[in-house]
Structures are given as structure tokens and as C-alpha cells.
Amino acid sequence: MVDRLDTPAAPRESGARRPGRPGEVFRAFLLLGLTSFGGPVAHLGYFRHEFVTRRRWLEEADYAELVALCQFLPGPASSQVGFALGLLRAGPWGAALAWVAFTLPSALLLVAVALGASLVAGPVASGLVHGLKVAAVAIVAQAVWGMAQSLCPDRRRAGIALAAVAILVGVDGPLGQLAAILMGALAGLCLCRGTGEAFPHAGRAWPVSPRAGGLALALFLALLGGLPLLALAGASPILALLDAFYRAGALVFGGGHVVLPLLEAELVPPGWVSPEAFLAGYGAAQAVPGPLFTFAAYLGSLLAIGPGGLMGAGLALVAIFVPGLLLLVAAMPCWNRLRHWAAARSAMCGANAAVVGILGMALYDPLWTGVILGPEAFVLALAGFLLLVRWRLPAWAVVALLAAAGPLIAP
Numbered sequence: 001m002v003d004r005l006d007t008p009a010a011p012r013e014s015g016a017r018r019p020g021r022p023g024e025v026f027r028a029f030l031l032l033g034l035t036s037f038g039g040p041v042a043h044l045g046y047f048r049h050e051f052v053t054r055r056r057w058l059e060e061a062d063y064a065e066l067v068a069l070c071q072f073l074p075g076p077a078s079s080q081v082g083f084a085l086g087l088l089r090a091g092p093w094g095a096a097l098a099w100v101a102f103t104l105p106s107a108l109l110l111v112a113v114a115l116g117a118s119l120v121a122g123p124v125a126s127g128l129v130h131g132l133k134v135a136a137v138a139i140v141a142q143a144v145w146g147m148a149q150s151l152c153p154d155r156r157r158a159g160i161a162l163a164a165v166a167i168l169v170g171v172d173g174p175l176g177q178l179a180a181i182l183m184g185a186l187a188g189l190c191l192c193r194g195t196g197e198a199f200p201h202a203g204r205a206w207p208v209s210p211r212a213g214g215l216a217l218a219l220f221l222a223l224l225g226g227l228p229l230l231a232l233a234g235a236s237p238i239l240a241l242l243d244a245f246y247r248a249g250a251l252v253f254g255g256g257h258v259v260l261p262l263l264e265a266e267l268v269p270p271g272w273v274s275p276e277a278f279l280a281g282y283g284a285a286q287a288v289p290g291p292l293f294t295f296a297a298y299l300g301s302l303l304a305i306g307p308g309g310l311m312g313a314g315l316a317l318v319a320i321f322v323p324g325l326l327l328l329v330a331a332m333p334c335w336n337r338l339r340h341w342a343a344a345r346s347a348m349c350g351a352n353a354a355v356v357g358i359l360g361m362a363l364y365d366p367l368w369t370g371v372i373l374g375p376e377a378f379v380l381a382l383a384g385f386l387l388l389v390r391w392r393l394p395a396w397a398v399v400a401l402l403a404a405a406g407p408l409i410a411p
Contacts, residue, residue, distance in 0.1 A: 007155045025086045025094040027381055028055070029101035032082075033290045036102075037129075038136025040292070041362040043078035045136070045143035047085065050386070050396045053146065060150040064206045064352035067179055069335060071344075071355070074252055075324015078206055079103065083325055084332075087207060091146045099321070106290030110298035111313045124407050129287050131406020133371045135399045138384030140363045142337050145389065156191040157353035160184050164357025180354045188350020189343060206332035217330035226249055237305040242314065242319045244272075244297055250323035254288070259292075259320075263299065272304050285358035296320040325408050 036046045044067060052055045057255060058066075070080040079099065086098025152158045164180035171179055182356045227243035230236075244266040252259045260282060281298040288294070300316025301309055337343040372378050384402050387393045 006175055013273065018060075020089045020094070022097050023102040024092045025090045026097040026101045029082060029086065029098045029240055029397060030105070033102040035396055036289045037132040037399075038140070040076065040078040040396040041359060041367065042136035042140050043291070044081065045140040046395060047081055048143045048146070049139060051085055054394065057085065058204055061352060064147060064151055064355050065339075065348055068327065068348065068351045068355050069331060071177055071358070073204075073324060073327045073331060074250055075327060076249075076291050076321065078294065079291045079321060080324055080328045084206065084328060085247070088204060092212045102290055103294055103317070103321070105211060105223070106288040107294040107297040107313065107317055109288045110281065110284060110294055111301050111310065114298045114301040114313075115309075116282065127407025128403050129406070130319060130371075130377075130410045131403040132289075132399065133407075134369075134377055134380050134406065135402035137363070137371050138380045138388060138398060138402065139395060140359065141385045142368055142388045143379070144356065144360045144363055145385075147359065148278055151352045151356050153389055156187075157349070160187045160191070160353040161357035161360065162352050164189070164354040165361045168358065168361040177358055178180070183352050184350040184352070184354025184357075185347040186350070188347045188353070191341070191348040193346040205336050208273070208332040208336075210330055210333045213333035216326045220250070220326040220330065238307065238315065238356065240307040241300065241315055245316045245319035246323055249293070249320040250327075259295075267296060267299060267303070271395075273302055277302055293320055295315075306321035313325050342349065344377075359394070374409070380405055380409055 030048065032043075036043050046062055048060075052060055052063050056266055066081055066084055067077070070084070071075040073080065079102065082102050083095050083099050087095035088096075095130055110338050148158075148161065152161050160183075164184055167180045167183060170176070170177045171256070223246055227239065231240040231243040233405040245263075248259055248262040248266060252262055262277060268275055268278055273400060278299070279297070281295060281302075285292055285295040285298065294317065296316040297313040300306070300314070303312050304313050305315070306315065380402055384398050387401070390393065
């Protein structure tokens with residue numbers, strides 16, 4: 001479905017940015033899937049550290065542009081970003097393997113919880129989880145610091161980032177994020193037009209043709225309209241399962257926490273999942289790495305309709321992720337064309353600055369307010385930040401160190 005788009009010749013790239021192998025993508029994202037605690041904002045910080053700073057698969061501005069694009073689309077933003085990074089690096093196979101590697105660890109852990117295995121028990125295990133969350137604070141702080149230096153280098157863009165924070169203070173949730181990015185784009189049109197530094201390069205062209213994008217959009221709409229009709233016809237309980245999870249993934253902005261009420265409304269009132277099991281699974285989802293949308297695997301394995309078990313988990317997992325990934329593929333060819341317009345590039349300059357403000361606000365709430373509960377946690381987070389920024393330790397090493405220190409400071 002995804003093929004190469006004929007684009008003008010791009011500038012010669014360094015060896016670090018040449019096309020990679022799918023196996024390389026799988027290994028990189030599997031490590032992140034095992035260690036990326038802290039929710040979608042933290043995931044974006046982990047991705048930036050790994051693929052912008054360390055591996056140099058793309059430039060800072062390209063990464064911020066991708067984050068802004070995914071924030072506009074329904075679905076899990078961090079998983080969409082990871083899918084796009086795999087696509088950029090190794091084509092369709094790289095995109096598929098990036099999604100599988102990043103999603104599989106947390107999905108398997110949550111299915112194990114649903115089947116009765118104990119995931120987190122005892123003070124030591126709770127301390128380890130707390131240390132991992134502190135590590136996520138350090139990772140996101142490093143991302144905000146680095147992106148602010150490259151994407152907000154002047155007063156105008158720093159002001160756009162500050163205005164984005166102010167919008168998020170007044171308008172909470174996904175609506176506030178969309179409003180902040182729209183404000184940033186409009187401010188970029190006014191303040192960044194005609195400046196040489198506004199967009200110093202033409203950006204990376206996403207390897208999706210208009211034909212592939214059109215097919216992705218058609219498939220998205222066909223499933224969105226067709227699955228409810230098939231489910232109402234009572235053809236199969238599997239179709240009802242697919243419809244419930246697909247609609248939840250297609251209609252949610254803002255990621256995993258926002259999908260909670262949609263899934264609850266779809267599954268609890270008809271008795272497919274008990275309220276107690278639903279809340280227990282959501283609590284367990286907070287303690288595993290990777291995307292929160294993998295909560296669907298837990299629910300799918302427990303559903304009173306459909307196959308249940310591993311098959312139910314797999315169907316629910318695919319159904320909730322597919323709409324967001326289809327929309328991303330559909331949007332890429334449009335952006336490949338728009339990005340060459342001077343007005344669009346100026347608008348994206350302002351949107352990138354707004355993304356810095358969004359990440360900065362998310363660093364405060366929910367990460368800082370939910371994790372840094374005392375001076376000990378603050379010292380540990382500061383140590384992790386300095387190890388990343390000054391000592392330049394790899395993220396996995398900092399995560400391991402802070403997790404080991406977690407039992408010493410657990411509340």
C-alpha cells in the first residue's frame with residue numbers, strides 16, 4: 001500500500017541518514033518498547049533522543065514537524081510518530097516492524113495480567129516503577145531543552161512557545177493541544193514569513209505516493225462506515241469487537257488517556273467487560289512501558305464476545321491502532337506538497353515552536369506533578385537530566401540507573 005513518491009532531488013545526505021534495514025528498525029524500537037515508561041509525551045522524548053540526537057535519522061525540525069502533524073490526527077500520536085520513523089528509515093517493512101516492536105512488550109504484559117499473572121507486587125517492584133517514571137521526567141526535560149534551543153532560537157518563536165503554554169493552561173486536553181498548534185501556525189504565518197532561518201531546509205519527503213495515500217483514506221472511511229453496519233447485521237461477534245475498537249481509535253484525539261471513556265462506553269454498559277476488570281486493567285496499563293493503547297489487548301483478551309484470549313487481544317490491538325496509522329499514511333502525500341509552499345513552511349515554523357510549548361507544559365503536568373512528589377525525586381530527576389545532557393549517557397543507561405534508585409525514594 002505504501003510506495004515511493006517521485007520527488008525533486010534531495011540534498012546529499014550523510015551516511016547516518018541513508019536507508020536502513022528493517023532489522024535495525026526492529027531492534028531500536030524493541031528496546032524502546034521495553035524501556036519507554038511515562039506515557040506518550042515521554043515516548044516523544046525517547047524517540048527524539050534515540051533518532052534525532054543519537055542515530056541522526058532525521059533533523060530536529062523534521063521531527064518537530066512530524067510531531068505536529070500527528071497531533072492533528074486522531075489516534076495514538078507517539079505510535080504514529082514511531083510508525084512514520086520506521087517508514088522513513090526502512091520503508092513499509094520498517095514501519096510495520098517499528099509498530100510491532102514498540103507495541104508488543106506492553107501488550108504481552110497486559111495480556112499476562114488479564115490471564116492472572118501478577119505484574120507489579122511488593123515495595124521493591126513499586127519502587128522500580130517509580131524510578132522509571134522519574135527517568136521519564138529526565139528524558140522529557142532533555143527533549144524540551146534540546147528542541148527549545150533549535151526550534152525557538154529567537155524571541156518571536158520563544159513567544160509562540162510561551163503562548164502555547166498559556167493556551168494549554170486555559171484549555172485542557174486534546175482541544176487545547178490542537179488550539180496551541182493552530183495558534184502557532186497562524187503566528188508563524190505572521191512572524192516567520194520571509195526570515196531565512198525560519199525553515200533552513202526543505203524537509204524530508206515522506207515515502208508515500210498520492211495513490212497510496214488515497215487508498216489509505218478510502219480504506220479508513222470504508223471501515224469506519226462499514227463495520228458498524230456489519231456489526232448491526234449480527235453477522236459475527238468478531239465484527240462487533242472490531243467495530244468497537246476501530247471506532248474508539250478513529251475518533252479519539254490526544255492519545256491513550258482520552259480513549260478511556262470511549263472504550264468504557266463501548267464495553268462496560270453491554271456487559272462485555274465488568275467495571276472492576278476495566279479499572280484494574282487501566283491501572284496495570286500505567287505500570288508498563290510502551291503505548292497506552294495496548295490497554296486494548298487486555299480488554300480483548302477478557303471480552304465476553306468474540307474469541308477472547310490471545311486471538312481477542314490481537315484483534316482488539318490491531319483494530320484500535322489501524323485507523324490512526326491509515327490516517328497518517330493518507331496525510332503524508334498532502335504534506336509532501338504543502339511543505340514546498342513558503343506560507344506552509346512559515347506556518348510549520350510557528351507550529352514547531354508551539355510543539356516545544358506543548359511538551360514543556362506536559363513536562364509539568366502530568367509528569368512533574370504526578371511523579372516529583374518530594375526532594376528525593378527531584379534530585380534523582382535532576383541527576384538523570386545531567387547524565388543525559390552533560391555526560392551524554394545513552395537513555396537506556398539512565399533509565400536503568402534511575403530504576404535501580406527508585407526503591408530508595410519510593411513514597
